[in-house]
Every structure is written in C-alpha cells, then in structure tokens.
Amino acid sequence: MQTQEIQKISSQVRRDILRMVHGCQSGHPGGSLGCTDLLVDLYFNTMNLKTDAAGKVVFDMDGKNEDLFFLSNGHISPLIYSVLARRGYFPTAELATFRKIDTRLQGHPTPHEHLEGIRIASGSLGQGLSVSIGSAQAKKLNGDSSTVFCLMGDGEQNEGQVWEAAMYAPHHKVDNLIAFIDENGQQIDGPTEKVMSNRDLQAKYEAFGWNVMRMDGNDATDIQNTLIKAKAALGQGSPIMIIMKTEMGAGVDFMMYSHKWHGVAPNDQQLQDALAQLEETLGDY
C-alpha cells in the first residue's frame, strides 16, 4: 500500500482516538497517537489477515495461518480499537461506547467481552511478550508459517517479566516473532531516563540474542522499509526486536514533546484544536 494511503488512514485513526478519549473523558491519548503509524501499517499493509471470499476480515480466536498482533501496553487501547474497527473487525459506531458501561471496548483490551480482534487481556504491564512467544511457538508446532507481532512500551521495560521473555525467545529460537518497543522516552512519573533508565536497549537485547533493528515509528516510509527488512530476517534462528522512536501525541502539536498527555482527556476546546490538525479522511464514527 502507498504510504499516502497509510497516512490517510492514520489521520482518521488519530481523530477516532481523540474523540473516543474525549467522549468518556478518560483514557490514554499520548501513546495511542504515538503508535498510530505502526499499527495502521501492520493492519493495513504488513500483516496477512484471515479474510472471507469478499475480502472482509474474519476473526477466530485460534488465528491459525494468519499473522497475529499482541498489544502488551494495553493502555493505548483507543488505538487498537480504532484500527480494528477501521479494518472491519467490528462496526466503527461501537467506538462511541469506549470505556462506558456495558461496552466491549473496556478501558484496557480483553477477550472477556468477545471483541473481535482481541486475543489476550493486557493492561497490567510486562505480560504481552511472553504471550506472543507462546503464540509463536504454537504456530511452529502447528506447522503454521505466519508471523507474530508484539508491541511493548519503553516504560514497560521496567517489568522483570519482560526480561524473562527476552531470555527465553532466543534460547528457544523463536524466529517467527517481530516485537516492537515504543521508545517515546516517557512514562507516568516523567522521562524514562529520570524514572528508570533503560540505558542502551539495543545493546541489552543484542546481548540476550535478539536481532535488533531501529526505525522512526512516526515515519510511514521508514516503517514500511524496516518491516520489509525484518520480515526478510525471519526464520534465521533469532527473534527480531524493533526499537522505534516515536513522539507521544504525534499528529497534535500541543500534545507532543511532553508526557502531560499520557492519561489525560482533552476538553471540548482542546478537542476542536486537535481535530483541526487532522483531516477527516474516512468519515468520523
């Protein structure tokens, strides 16, 4: 898919994120906006998804013979919900129910409410990489040659379980896995460098045995090129980790370059100011 097409979808997804968070006056816009370009590329360009004869995506929990994505940093739920709805897993009208009573779009994603496209609960951090590895190993046992993708946050790297998983995957040659770290340099209590420095993530993952790549997570062209390179490196004995630099709040000037918008909803005026910066390309829900 042309990057201009990807960017058009991303603009609409960013509008969805802002409107969802505004609609319930809660949620996490900063990281959602920062990772939008990656998730739109994955779901609209890179991943091979199961579809019916008419080309519409079809969801089943097992996800055999299709690429799978696991969101480990579950608080960027508005993003995954918008992308899944825009991709056709459920009606975009349902985005209006985000975080409201009786919704399937819980504050953090869960299969508990049977939302198409969600296979694991996340929110309590540090668990998604382990789940992704298990899913990748299930694919190998099934002779299924598709790929598993996983996104984590950089603050999430504080969690010990991440490093248990980091040690396990190369040891077991889980080479059908491409994981990402959203390196936005921010976490709730401030810059990651100040709260708990990750130091050199690339050196750490390389020491654990991963094939590590870097990309600009807000540059659609760099994302496409890096993912082509990463896919070419699958099946060679090592899992792949892509450290992607992003800006929290990417796409909305007053939400960028700060961790202030990690978990804060815009008010009416701020929503209008933000939406004015993002073209409505696919029609608001």
Next chain:
Amino acid sequence: MALFTYETKKDTRSGFGAGMEYLSQHNPKVVALCADLIGSLKLEGFIKNSPERFFQTGIAEANMIGISAGLTLGGFIPYATTFANFGTGRVYDQIRQSVAYSGKNVKICCSHAGLTLGEDGATHQILEDIGLMKMLPGMVVINPCDYNQTKAATIAIAEYEGPVYLRFGRPVVPVFTPEDQKFEIGKAVHLVDGTDVTILATGHLVWEAIQAAEALLEKGIKAEVINIHTIKPLDVQAILASVKKTGCVVTAEEHQYNGGLGDSVAQYLAMNHPTPMEFVGVNDSFGESGKPAELMEKYGLNAEAIVAKAIKVMARK
C-alpha cells in the same frame, strides 16, 4: 476395623507424572512447561515420549504463565508446572490477567503444596494457594488425595475447556482409591457412611479423615467421610445431603482456614443451611522446617486433630 486398606504408599506428584506420561501418548494437544523442576514434577516420561511438546522455561514462572496463555492459541492445552508457591502466589497477576480474565485453557499444575514438603520450610510451604486460585472467576481448583486420583485428575482436566489449578504434593501417602478410576470435576466422592458427623476432607487430609472415622467408630460415633477433591466448583448437593443427615461438619485440609475448603463450605452453609462447623487447617500462620509428620502433628492436621474437632462439633448440635 479398617474402613480402607492400602498396599503401597506413593507420592501424588508421581500420579501427576504418570498422568502426563499417559497424555503424551493419548492427547497430541497437550504440551507441558516447567520452570527448572522436571524431576520434582515427575515429567521425565512426558519429555521422553514428546520432547517437541515440552518447553523448559528456566526459573522464570511469570514468563511460563504468559507463554502458556499464548500456546492455547492454535489449540494446544498447556500444563504449566512448578512448586505450588511459585506457580500461584508468585505469579498471581499473570494468572489473573493472561489466563483467567483472558479465559485461556491453561492447566496450572503444582507440586509441593502445603506443609508436607517438610524441611525446606515456610518459603516453599504455601498454605494460601487454594484461596488465591478459587477467588479467580472461572478457575477450577482440584486437590486430589492419592496417586491414583491425581493421575486420573491429570488426565481428566485435559477434557475440560478452561483454566484449572491442580494441586498435589511431595510425600508418599497411602494409595487407597481405585486404579483407573473415572475422575469427575466437581463431583465429591463418598467414602464412609455415617449419621453423627460429616467430615469433608481434601488432598492429603482425606486419608487422615478415614483414620479419624475409624477412631471415632471405636468410640461409637459414626462419621461420614466425603472426599472433596474439587474445591471449586464445590459439590454443594453432596455436602447439603450429608449435613442434613448428620447436623454438624468438620472440614480438613492442608491449607489456611482463610480461603480454603472450610471457608467455601462455611460460606455455602451460612447462606443455605446454617450448621455447627469446625475447621482442621492452619490458623493464620506460616509453616516451618521439620519432617512432614512432625509438622502435621504440630499444626493439628492429622487424624487425632480431626477426631477432637468432630467430638467438639457434635457437642454444638
């Protein structure tokens, strides 16, 4: 007169190992994971038969639970194995989010539960695991009583779709239930008929409950003994029918009062059929080092303790 007899003593964990060996040959969907305790969990037979379906996680239990949840996607039935302390309390949040809330078909199978692991002491003697696991919505909790029953339970849970906690132990105990029995989740096993007092026991305390019933019979007291191998879902029909007949009940388990079998029974009876009740278990205390039999005596988890509580509860009728 002996109500039950046995020919051999075996450890329940070996029953688990035998069940796993059976599954390696009969259920291609079963996969096993272990956190550096293959020998303690008796997994050698499974690994020998199905090395490609075994995953060594190293001493990393949180990762093991997450990987197990992932392995269910694609149709596998993961058995995640370690000691009970490390497989429940240490990884409670991983089980809660990635397994229970996510509704994944993971079997958490843990040895060395309770005081009877002995000399290693309180760091390893979890007495809270039944409570932790039963509080999770949708989690099945099973604590079989001997080798044969543990083997049968291990095989049976593969046929059940949903998360299960299977708890067993280290010491050798009498093998008195039938070989190749059919194990029904949630179906209590009636062992001894009686009219004076109901004894509801689980795990290693079932044999002690039988011994207690024999001692009570010598005093002219007819105790009814029921093996509650499944703490959740609880067989409330069996419990209700028995206490309606006897009018009082003693529960016995290798676990804290808080959160254990007794706690579940008390909750049910309080709401449906208030009945005088006594508990045999550990009362808000950690364990310590010692030989298993010494510990069970010190903490009041043997036949003598059950007899004393039975006499006490009968006086409260």
